[in-house]
Amino acid sequence: MTAHIVEKGEFAGWRYWPGDPFEQTAGPFFFKQEDGLALCAFRVERKHVNGMGSVHGGCLMSFADFALFGIAHEHLAPSGYGVTVAFTSEFLRGASVGDYIEARGEVLRAGRSLIFVRGVITAEGEPCLNFSGTIKRVRQS
Amino acid sequence: MTAHIVEKGEFAGWRYWPGDPFEQTAGPFFFKQEDGLALCAFRVERKHVNGMGSVHGGCLMSFADFALFGIAHEHLAPSGYGVTVAFTSEFLRGASVGDYIEARGEVLRAGRSLIFVRGVITAEGEPCLNFSGTIKRVRQS
Amino acid sequence: MTAHIVEKGEFAGWRYWPGDPFEQTAGPFFFKQEDGLALCAFRVERKHVNGMGSVHGGCLMSFADFALFGIAHEHLAPSGYGVTVAFTSEFLRGASVGDYIEARGEVLRAGRSLIFVRGVITAEGEPCLNFSGTIKRVRQS
C-alpha cells in the first residue's frame, strides 16, 4: 500500500494511506518519523466523538491500531506486512473536539513471527489511552 | 441519548443512535433485543475495510465497544450511563465486504461501580473477534 | 511431560503434572476430561490467599494459565506443545479458603501457529475470573 504525503495544513509533510478505506473513514490518521521516532497524530473533529462530546473509545482504538503499525514499521518494511492478533487498552481520560491527539510507543520485541508493541495516546499532552498490541507477520508468497 | 428505529432495509426495526457521531462514522451499527438477548449487527461496506480488503481491526473494535453497551444496557438503563475503562480483544479471522457481522455476549458481573462484559463477534456465523470490556458507571448528578 | 493420576482424596482420578515445579508450588492444579469437556480445578488452601484472606490474583492467573492448556490440549497433543504469548483477565469476585475453584472454557480458533482460548473461573459456582489467552505453537525439532 502506498503512502501519500499531506501537502498542506496542520499535517503538511506527514504520511497517510488513502488506500486503506477505514483509516480514512475513522481518521484520517497521520504518521511521520522524527529523529528515528515514529509519531502518529490527528486532530479531533465532530465526527470522532460520542454522544457525550468526548472522543469515542472506538476512534481511539482505531487510531491505536493504526499506531501499532507506525511504531513497528521498521520491523515490517520493506518486504513484509502484518496483522493485529491481540490488542488491549485502558481508557485514562477523555478528549474533546479540537484536541491534538498523538500516539508514541515502542517495540518491546520483534520475533520471527510476532511483534510486541506498547504505546500511549495523549490528548493535548495528557495520557488518554494506554495500549498494547501483538502483530503477527504475514509472509508474502 | 435517544435511540431511533431503522424504518426500512435489512435492519428495519433495529435501533441506532444518530446522536453519537462516531458510531455513524464508523458504522452505523444496529441493536435489538430478541427473546431477552441483546443483538448488535452491521453489514460490511467498502468504508469498513483495510488496504487488504478485510474489515479493519479498528472497525471491529469500534463495533465491539458499541456492543459492550448493548450487552450491558439493562444494567445501565434507565437512569445511569457508563464509560469503557478497559478493553481487550483477540482477532480470530478476517471478514469481507458484504459479510453480516454480529456481536453477542454476556454480563459476567454488574457491581456497584463496574460492569464486566465479554462477547464474540462473528462474520457470517464464524467467530472473528473475541472481546472483553469493563464499564464504569457514571452517576448523573 | 508426563501426567500423573491422583490416587485418592477429593481429586482422585484427575490428572496433574508433578514435572512442572511452579504448578506444584502455586497449586497443585488438577485436570480431567468429562464428556469431551476439559475441566480444571483446585480447592483453596491458606497458601493461596492474600493478606485479606481472599485468593490471590496471581494464584487465579496461574491457575488460568494452567487451564489455557487444559482447554486447548486436544489441539496441542500429541506431538506439539505451546507457550502463552498473551493473557488478559478481569477479576469479578473474591474467593476464600475452602472454596472449590473450577475453570471451563473453549478454543475460539486453532490456527496453524496460534490458538485462541477463553474461559471463566468460578468459585463455588460463582464467576470470579474472566480470562483469554493466546498460545503459540512450538514445533519440536
Added chain:
Amino acid sequence: MTAHIVEKGEFAGWRYWPGDPFEQTAGPFFFKQEDGLALCAFRVERKHVNGMGSVHGGCLMSFADFALFGIAHEHLAPSGYGVTVAFTSEFLRGASVGDYIEARGEVLRAGRSLIFVRGVITAEGEPCLNFSGTIKRVRQS
C-alpha cells in the same frame, strides 16, 4: 499489612510481606524504593519454573500483580488499599533458574476510584513480560 525488611542475603534492605501467604508461596517477591522509583525483584529458583525449565507464566503474572501495588503504592498509602480488577500481559521472552527478575513501571493515572498502571518485567535486563493493570480503590470503613 506490615512490611518486613530482609535482613541478609542478596535482597538485604528490601521489603516483603510475610502476611500475604501466596506471595510467599509463589515468591517471595521483594520491593524497595530507589530515588523515588519503585523496584520489585526476585531471583528465579527451581520452584518458579515450568516443565521446560523456563519461569512459569503464572509466576511472572503473580510477580506482576505484586508489582502493580509496588508501583502504585504512593497512591494507595497510607489509609487506603486496592484490588486488581483487570490485568493484561504479553510474554516476550523466557527466563531461567538463576536469573535476576525485576519489574519497573509507572502510574498512568490515579483517579478517585481507579488507578491505571503499566510496567515491564526484565530478566537479566532483557524484557520478558509487558503488563498493565487496573486497581480499584477499596475504602476502609
